[in-house]
Amino acid sequence: MDEMAHGVALPETPREFGFFIDGEWRKGRDMFERNSPSHDVTVTRTARCTPDDLDQAVAAARRAFDDRRWAGLPGAERAGVLLRTAEGLRWHREEIARWEVLENGKPISQARGEIDHCIACFETAAGAARLLHGDSFNNLGDGLFGMTLREPVGVVGLITPWNFPFLILCERVPFILASGCTLVVKPAEVTSATTLILADILAEAGLPAGVYNVVTGSGRSIGQALTEHAGIDMLSFTGSTAVGRSCVHASADSNLKKLGLELGGKNPIIVFADADLEDAADGAAFGISFNTGQCCVSSSRLIVERSVAAEFERILAEKMKKIRVGDPFDPETQVGAITTASQNETILGYIAKGKAEGATLLVGGEPLESDCGRYIQPTLFSGVTPSMSIAREEIFGPVLSSFHFDTQDEAIVLANDTVYGLAASVWSKNIDKALTVTRRVQAGRFWVNTIMAGGPETPTGGFRQSGWGRETGLLGVEEYTQVKSVHIEIGRRSHWISS
Numbered sequence: 239m240d241e242m243a244h245g246v247a248l249p250e251t252p253r254e255f256g257f258f259i260d261g262e263w264r265k266g267r268d269m270f271e272r273n274s275p276s277h278d279v280t281v282t283r284t285a286r287c288t289p290d291d292l293d294q295a296v297a298a299a300r301r302a303f304d305d306r307r308w309a310g311l312p313g314a315e316r317a318g319v320l321l322r323t324a325e326g327l328r329w330h331r332e333e334i335a336r337w338e339v340l341e342n343g344k345p346i347s348q349a350r351g352e353i354d355h356c357i358a359c360f361e362t363a364a365g366a367a368r369l370l371h372g373d374s375f376n377n378l379g380d381g382l383f384g385m386t387l388r389e390p391v392g393v394v395g396l397i398t399p400w401n402f403p404f405l406i407l408c409e410r411v412p413f414i415l416a417s418g419c420t421l422v423v424k425p426a427e428v429t430s431a432t433t434l435i436l437a438d439i440l441a442e443a444g445l446p447a448g449v450y451n452v453v454t455g456s457g458r459s460i461g462q463a464l465t466e467h468a469g470i471d472m473l474s475f476t477g478s479t480a481v482g483r484s485c486v487h488a489s490a491d492s493n494l495k496k497l498g499l500e501l502g503g504k505n506p507i508i509v510f511a512d513a514d515l516e517d518a519a520d521g522a523a524f525g526i527s528f529n530t531g532q533c534c535v536s537s538s539r540l541i542v543e544r545s546v547a548a549e550f551e552r553i554l555a556e557k558m559k560k561i562r563v564g565d566p567f568d569p570e571t572q573v574g575a576i577t578t579a580s581q582n583e584t585i586l587g588y589i590a591k592g593k594a595e596g597a598t599l600l601v602g603g604e605p606l607e608s609d610c611g612r613y614i615q616p617t618l619f620s621g622v623t624p625s626m627s628i629a630r631e632e633i634f635g636p637v638l639s640s641f642h643f644d645t646q647d648e649a650i651v652l653a654n655d656t657v658y659g660l661a662a663s664v665w666s667k668n669i670d671k672a673l674t675v676t677r678r679v680q681a682g683r684f685w686v687n688t689i690m691a692g693g694p695e696t697p698t699g700g701f702r703q704s705g706w707g708r709e710t711g712l713l714g715v716e717e718y719t720q721v722k723s724v725h726i727e728i729g730r731r732s733h734w735i736s737s
């Protein structure tokens with residue numbers, strides 16, 4: 239019998255995966271073993287693909303693109319595959335949620351919710367596949383008609399991170415498929431399972447062989463090789479700003495492939511004195527603790543009006559103490575395990591720096607005692623100054639830094655005092671303040687009196703060093719297309735050489 243955690247079976251032996259090229263499973267020679275962050279049992283074994291495996295995956299995606307087995311279909315047929323995939327995800331919801339928990343450490347209730355979002359991504363992209371279109375220019379004079387065609391970019395390389403292995407995958411894949419592109423995916427090595435499981439679900443839904451290919455292995459080897467591969471027309475990368483920068487170099491040094499980058503963030507949450515403080519405190523607690531703060535849009539800088547700062551921090555600290563941290567298979571758990579040992583060290587390192595640099599610890603600040611897994615209590619620092627490392631650097635953990643302001647302009651300056659521009663939120667019952675801040679703070683995603691709300695209909699992406707391009711929504715499909723301008727002569731063109 240498999241060991242049980244809260245009624246969910248932990249695997250007695252690790253599940254072994256091959257990698258997926260041209261509609262077929264292949265066996266790896268060298269294998270990577272993943273231990274679950276919450277129970278420390280070996281849960282999966284995945285292949286360490288070679289550069290030759292990658293070449294074969296790119297070649298399969300190229301054949302599938304060039305012979306138009308996918309791009310040549312009517313949008314309605316591509317939509318059909320995406321809708322059947324959404325249905326497949328409903329059937330496989332529990333299986334996918336379980337592997338997300340086992341590899342990533344996130345709470346099971348959260349994993350289930352994320353899969354519902356993934357289903358919505360496939361359904362939204364299905365609509366977009368049917369609606370994708372160019373434009374026409376009927377104003378070029380009676381002799382000329384113009385139009386723009388939207389054509390798929392070609393073979394897309396997709397590199398995804400470990401914090402939302404399935405969600406980020408599904409915020410990309412259906413939109414890439416809707417555009418008519420084919421792809422080669424490289425998931426983060428520690429969380430590869432659900433990207434591989436999706437291969438079978440797509441195939442069952444009727445996706446032609448060669449359109450979705452998966453290679454596994456480390457970022458430094460197979461990821462880097464993918465960024466440099468001249469057979470890739472566009473690369474979509476989600477992860478750290480440092481690796482995002484190396485993708486830019488790799489593109490420049492290879493074939494100038496188009497890039498979509500979703501990178502780091504140091505996202506502000508601005509609370510005015512006239513906000514509903516209970517509501518805003520709940521939002522702040524959620525914004526920093528969701529997914530253990532391992533979230534590119536985590537609101538990690540609290541910027542609160544000085545007149546209510548002490549009261550607000552007291553309410554917030556009380557709420558943060560009540561967050562249920564622990565075994566991710568417990569359906570009551572709100573915050574699970576830290577996904578990797580190195581991320582755990584990084585977070586604890588920042589907490590130590592915060593203390594050493596003189597910030598005041600209001601709550602948390604310690605790892606939680608546990609006989610299985612790595613857990614950190616959601617942490618709040620007050621009295622943070624802009625030069626401290628916890629104020630400037632992306633921690634990617636449940637650590638919130640609080641700053642105080644006196645005027646609206648000061649709040650805006652503090653919010654923009656970062657190299658990033660991924661997400662922001664503002665809390666105020668005064669529409670003028672809320673709208674002014676929304677206009678003047680640099681961020682690709684904005685929330686007013688709410689946080690992390692929204693679905694796949696709206697585009698996501700960053701300003702500044704948080705990235706290039708947009709994912710999801712209609713823009714998220716257009717991102718994977720290129721525009722061709724076409725001019726058509728009506729009648730006989732006037733000749734250049736006189737007869």
Ligand code: NDP
Pocket residue numbers: 397398399400401424425426427428455456457458460461462463465476477478479481482484500501502503533534581584632633634
């Ligand atoms: P990385 O940027 O290293 O990893 C993200 C993805 O890129 C993974 O699939 C990884 O593969 C791959 N990768 C790593 N190195 C290369 C490379 N040279 N070329 C191509 N692909 C590569 O993030 P980390 O996992 O190291 O996390 C470090 C920090 O990055 C975090 O603390 C956080 O600040 C930030 N981050 C931000 C994310 C976001 O959503 N914006 C997501 C993840 C991290 P593999 O893991 O197999 O090595």
